[in-house]
Amino acid sequence: MNGTTKKGGTYLKNKSDEKPSEKQLIKLRDYKVVKANNLIQKSRFELSLQEQKIVLYLISKIKPDDEEFKEHTFKIQDFCKVCGIDYDNGKNYKNIKDTIKKLADKSLWVKVGNKEILLRWINEAEINDLSGTIMLKIHEKMKPYLLQLQKHFTEYELLYTLAMKSQYSIRIYELLKSYGNLYIVTFDIEGLKRMLSAENYKLYGDFKRKVLDISLQEINELSDIKVTYETIKEGRKFIKLKFLISLKKDFSERIQTWQRINEIISPPKDFEDLERHLLGRDNEAAATREEKEEEECMN
16 A cells, blocks of 8 residues: 555555554554445345455545545555455465456446446556555446445445455345344345345255355354344245344454454454454444434434
């Protein structure tokens, strides 16, 4: 990551020849992903796990006041460290370069009214082999779904996706998060398969075993929500899934979640810094909620 980036009022300066500090990595992992609900709930796309993480990493760099997409240049090494990838492994380095090339060619369908619009994730991509950096820019037609969002959007922490190993886990997680005001969400099974690009699992048993069960285990262990589901049958056929969603409100439960994430993507020594950082952020969020509640009572 070259130049200077700003997040939450803090500037992080990263020179191209410097390794990011652990404190910088903690801040990077705490970046927010913000998407319009339509982009989550009414889109169809197929991205690998690595492709999804690159897209989310890029989206997390968008600032609330951005009016245009900017070029973002970052070191492959930085991305690997944030995501807990062994950046000294030459094969992983090459895989990320290959992933960028594939991502630049991929598109997604978004349903708008009675029509579907074909969009691309990335408008520009450059890889500098000499400096080990990548420059990416999100496609301009994604602006209505990622910039200047005032309502009907979903926000979640990048941290909660970084340790996930299934490509379906991230997609199901953000789908469920997008219905954050609901505790119960029902999906048609075939419709959910299409959204996940998992139509190849023809039998419900295969879909349950290879998609649902793995994804929900990761979501429950590695995210800020807890999820269970029930099947709805029509005759002898499973036709719908009813998801029951709850937020992890108990602080000790969230600490355990952060520790599990950290064990997967960081050396053990980082956890104390991560815990202190998240505890401080959690206290700030609680104070903000109290202020809003007081204002509402006064009004």
